[in-house]
Amino acid sequence: MKMHRKLLIKNLILSSFIFVLLISCNSQEASKKQVLKIENEKLVFEIDSKLYTKISTSLPEAKLLMGDFQSSENVTIGNTVLKDFEFKTLNEKKLEGPIPGKEWVVIGLYEKDGLKVSKKLILRLYGNFPDLISTQVTYTNESKEDVFVKQWVNNSYTISSKGDEPLFWAFQGSSTTERSDWVTPLEEGYYKKNYMGMNDTDYGSGIPVTSVWRPDVNIAVGHLALVPKMVSLPTEVTAKDKSAFISVLEDYEERTPFKAGESITTLETFVSVSKGDYYANLSRYSNLMQAKGIKMVETEDEAFEPIWCAWGYERKFTLDEIVKTLPKVKELGIKWAVLDDGFQIAEGDWDVDPKKFPKGNIEIKELVDDIHSYGLKAKIWWTPLAADPHSKNLQEQPEMMVVQKDGSPQFITWWNAYYLSPTKEETINHTKKIITLFMKEWGFDGLKMDGQHMNAVAPDYTLDNPNDSFEGVPAFFQMIYDEARSIKPNAVVENCPCGACMSFFNMPSMNQAVSSDPTSSWQVRHKGKTYKALVPHTAYYGDHVELSDNANDFATSFGIGAVLGTKFTWPKDNPDAEASYLLTPEKEVIWKKWFSLYNEKMLSKEPYLGNLYDIGYDKPETHVITKDGNVYYAFYADDWNGKIAFRGLQEGLNYTIKDYFNDKDLGTISSDKAFIEISFKDYLLIEATPIQ
Known part of the structure; x- marks a missing residue:
């Protein structure tokens, strides 16, 4: 029997990691042997001769993650899941450029029952990013016949349970109508698909990372594409042995030919490990994405100032109600006043409703002047990418609409409106005119962009590549940010995807995040921790305090470094509003104390130390x-x-x-x-x- 060769490579580039290469020249012996072992700080990544992998960690006190090698990267051809690929070759090289590191290419071959498919597994270790390894696979159909591909899977891992209570915690970045918690405990029988495309007509996209942890170790997977992609990151806890299952996968919706001689390449995906909750892995993901080309905007100081929103008066507000509240807003130490939904003719027609404003647009300009006269800044509510079916602008330019495969427009149920296609010139020009109206003609200082539909848009089948509409959403919001700041250099641009897990790819084009219609104080807090991991220097607005537990939990926003906000009414409520948000004398004492303390401490601008406590297992x-x-x-x-x-x-x-x-x-x-x-x-x- 031939001896194994061992290759030890030390002190590579900018990081202290070790690579051990073990290659067997005897195929029978190789079936039992590893062919590659990579150690990147505390992450250990191994591959065996069938191209199965095993993840482990040298984190202090960490227990076993998985018992044996697993088929973590595979492809489904017809009804067959191709798992066992015979190891053929291995090559390595240095990665040069802005993110130096190391790359390995492992080649394997599946050959059975006339089906012959090669697998090229590419592993990348980026020198400035410890505890993380990326994966990308190319499958080539070397058969003589065409076949059909159903699915590819990367970073599929079954994580052993250690009987903790709860069994696991997880961060999951998908968005659905449930508006569920982004951070949640996992128990046996749990399953969530975490699809990053459109889950419902109004909801889609999110943060393409799933992070699952026990008290001793956290493991995260996700993709590293620079635009949103329609893949899934499912999370499951089996009832049989209580193990957790995570992966990144793409399902082909239709019967998709995989022709002889053709290749299919997966997204570049990754696995990362850490100690504690999801904060470290999410921060590492964001930093790597920024190194790859995602550019977060600079912090805007005015985005940290406290906010009053007129939404307490709801859609049937009157100008008189807003203007008479402004003295109290100033008295409480609040710096922003927000005109919310209800001023416009329709979604898509953004001139003022003449029934409410007989003098027309001039009355909005006068309102802005009133706000400024109290030393306050003015922000206006807006729902871009939406237009009502009867709106004048949509009737004049119907080509702005997203058209689905069946020829129908994509409907936004929340607004009773149609989606606009973000890459079309007509939509872009329409949007620029609105920004000019709001910020140049009316004089507003900031935008409150609102609506869960802003997170994602369905494929538009009027485009040469229908997926361009889905992948083009981030560039659309970058255009809005640039246009607004060209008119008002200090403009605050808030992105509020109501109840959705905000698309990571939209985060670079806003300077104020928001908890976005939280259903609890817990959501305010863990959403805040999420934003501070991904965009640590942005302003995070905790939303109106009236949306927190008991409608008065200022402490939640204050303690995590969120911007304080309120939608109180004063001196009375609007009679047509669904609920009362009246600032009573008793409440006023509390409101004044919190806003005074906020302006004194300004903790929202200071460093947040997210790695010190596990938000799941540490109590309190x-x-x-x-x-x-x-x-x-x-x-x-x-x-x-x-x-x-x-x-x-x-x-x-x-x-x-x-x-x-x-x-x-x-x-x-x-x-x-x-x-x-x-x-x-x-x-x-x-x-x-x-x-x-």
Whole structure:
């Protein structure tokens, strides 16, 4: 029997990682052997002679991730899943350019019952991105006959359960009508498809990452394309052995020919490991995407200023109601006033409704002047990419519509409107005219772009490539951002995809994110942690406080570094509004205290330390912000009585700790004894100040 060759490569490029290559020249022996092992910091990636893989980690105290090699990359031809590829060759090379690293190309061959398909598995290790390896596969039909492809799968891993409670936690970045939590515990029998295309007529896209974790280790998978793609990232927990299953896959909707001699190439996907919750893996993904070419916009200071929105008066507001509320807005220390839905003739026709504004557009300009006269900035609500069927602009330019495969327009049920196709010149010109109207003619300082439909658009079959409409959404919003800022250089551009997990690809073209119609304070908090992982310097708006638990949970937004907002009415409600948001004298005392404290601390602009606490398994739920050497802790629990730990303190220092909302001193702690026993309900906000 021939001996195995061993190749040890050390100290490659910018990172301290080790590669071990083991190649067997005897095919019978090779069936039992690994052919490649890569160690990138704490991630260990192995491939055997059937091109199965195994993921493990050297993270301290981490337990076994998976028991054996798994068919993590495969393709389905007809009704056959091609898994077992006989190893043929292996090549490696350095990656040059803006993201240096290392690349391996592993070739295997499937040959059975007349079907012959080669598999080229490309693995990339990027030197500045530890604990992550990317995967891309090309399948070539080397058969003599044409076949049909149904599906390809990358990074398919079954993760062993260790009996934790809950079994796993997961971050999942898809969007559906359920408007479900992005971060959720997983129990046996759980399944979610996490499709990144259109899940419902109004909902689609999201963040193409699934991150699943136990207390000891987190494993994430996703794709690295620079535009949105219609793939799935399913998550499942089996009832049999309680293992978690994750993958990235593309289903071919129709019977798709895979002709003899042709090739199919998957997206570049990745696997990444970390300790703790999803924050580190999501941050690493975003940083790699930015290194690949995604450009996040610069922070806008004015986007961090607190907000009042006129939506408390709802669509049947009057100008008199808004104008009479402005003195109270200013008195509370709020800096922005937002004109919300209800001013327009129709979605698509953005001139003012003459029934509500007899003097026409001039009355909106006068409202903006009134807002400015109080030293406030003005933002206007808008739902781009939507036009009502009866709107004048759509009737004059019906070619703006997205047309589905059956010839019908794509409908936005929420607005009773039609989707506009984002790459068409008519849609772009129409949109630019609206921005000019809002910001140049009327004088607004910012845009509140609103609607879950903004996250994604279905394929438009009037285009040469129907998928251009789906993949062209990010460029459309970049155009809006650039156009708005060309008119108002400090314009705040808010993207609010109502209840949806915002498309990662739309994030580079906004300077104010928002929790976007949260259904709970928990959503405000974990959405905030998500944005701070992906776009750490952007302003994150917690939305109207009236959408939080009990309609008054300022502490949730404040503690995680979110911008405060409200939609209170004063001195009375609109009689046609569905609910009351009246600022009573009792509520006013509370509102004033929170907005005053917000303007004093401005924690929303400061660094958020997302790696210190696991949002799933650590109790109480904890978030941390640093400012000027002080450390700000936000603890959340329904009813807590016990120990709380203060992580992230500077070694060797003592700190005074203070409940700064209630102005109550809680004593001192040291970095080596950083805990206290305490009880609280709902929240506890603490400032830790080093003792010099």
